[in-house]
Amino acid sequence: MKRFELLANTMADEIRSGSRPVGSRMPSVRQLTTQHGVSQSTVFRAYYQLEEWGLIRARERSGYYVAPGAALKQETASRPPLAVESAKVEISDLVFSVLEAAKHTDVVPLGSAFPSPQLFPLQRLAKSLGHSSRLISPWSTVVDLPPGNEALRRQISLRYLGMGIAQPMDELVVTNGALEALNLCLMAVTRPGDVVAIESPGFYAALQAIERLDLRAVEIPVDPVSGVDLQALRQAFERHPIKACWFMTSFQNPTGAAMPRERKQALVDLLAEHDVPLIEDDVYGELYHAATHPLPAKAFDTKGLVMHCSSFSKTLAPGYRIGWVAAGRFAQKVQRLKLMTTLSASIPAQAAIADYLQHGGYDKHLRKLRGAFRDQLAAMDAALRRYLPDDTHWTLPSGGYFLWLRLPPRVDAMQLHRLAIENGIGIAPGPIFSARHEFRHHVRLNFGHPWNDDMESAVKTLGSLIGQASS
Helix, strand or coil: CCHHHHHHHHHHHHHHCCCCCCCCECCCHHHHHHHHCCCHHHHHHHHHHHHHCCCEEEECCCEEEECCCHHHHHHCCCCCCCCCCCEECCCHHHHHHHHHHCCCCCCECCCCCCCCHHHCCHHHHHHHHHHHHHHCCCCHHHHCCCCCCHHHHHHHHHHHHHCCCCCCHHHEEEECHHHHHHHHHHHHHCCCCCEEEEEECCCHHHHHHHHHCCCEEEEEEEECCCEECHHHHHHHHHHCCEEEEEECCCCCCCCCCCCCHHHHHHHHHHHHHHCCCEEEECCCCCCECCCCCCCCHHHHCCCCCEEEEEECCCCCCHHHCCEEEECHHHHHHHHHHHHHHCCCCCHHHHHHHHHHHHHCCHHHHHHHHHHHHHHHHHHHHHHHHHHCCCCCEECCCCECCEEEEECCCCCCHHHHHHHHHHCCECCEEHHHHCCCCCCCCEEEEECCCCCCHHHHHHHHHHHHHHHHHHC
16 A cells, blocks of 8 residues: 555544544645655555545645544545445536537637647558558458558557567557457457456546446546556456456546556466456556567466557547457457458558558657647646645656546536537546536646647636636
8 A cells, every 4th residue: 555545544544533523624735744754645645545435625824623523424425435336427518518518629729638730641641541542452342451551560569579479460459549449359258248357547538438338337546656556447347247357557538647568568467367458558658758568468468358449649640530459369259240240440541551551650759749748748737736726736747648637526527518619618527527527626628739828828717717616
């Protein structure tokens, strides 16, 4: 257990036992750092955890106080469970309402799920599309059926090899983007009514897939720095007949969390212990801000349990809708499901991307893209520090293009979303990332667009709206 969790649990026990009465002021950050010999960051994270549990509330310029009724929580549970009960998911209406509001081009896309198309080599891709289309054989309509274009799968296999992963081509299945790959994997290992472990907060498309397939979800907490809580996952395995896990191990959406190498190894070991497959969503893996590519959990898989899903939509060709899955022991089943549902990914698009990977300078493009994201993150971070209230918090991610903001306690994310839209700004409110519509004091922001005056002005306006709502 991490130090902030130990500190949070200690204070939670004091509150529930009545040692800290309702309405009483919690110790200051300075007091706790001295008393427990921990950093200010540890104390803040402990207080954020207590707020999530509903045990304390923040008062502007005054500190934290024990929330009304907090002492009564001891009657129902000695401590908030690390893994919640399985639940039926109903999220789509909320997600669609938020996404619809963000579709308009006159809205500043801080809530978008996509990076700017200006950052992609679309003209060079068009050249590859034209060249490869002239060479397509009439028989490709048959030959390039699942598992997909051989030249493309060879190039994808070589990219795995570059990470030190020997990935057999016959386990690769080309799909219509990563989302189809993820859905096919879920269909391959579950049946209606089965329980699936997902992240909390987590990618809303995972929630929608579980809803559509009539599955049940167990939400596993995600730390904004280190990712999925493995202790909570182990507890969930003991309490539920989990059939699959759907996790994003690198630069998670929405938090930006990246599991360290040793934790990915521990995750794979835990899955192998329970013989539970992992659907690994790794669409942001190539968008690292450091010097080296983080290894996916797939790198530690020796039993074929990890189905590694990715695509070119976030790194190269968003409109081409080409993704894939390295499906391990489930490859044949995924391939057959692909044939039974959408038959084949676009044959010209597969050929075009294969040509670009071989001749177009993909790695050079990626280096430029990563540099752009680093610069845009720095610009957004500086703007947030200038304009947002001091009691707004975020952690800088080491990859991807999302920031996860914790708003002041009195600011409701859904209300802020509506106000932002009225001011021509899109944001992604926290409740769309939870099966139980939690994270009402969080929003996700996108820094995947070139920084300009509109972005700066949008952050300034957002800061003003947050300040007004928290006053």
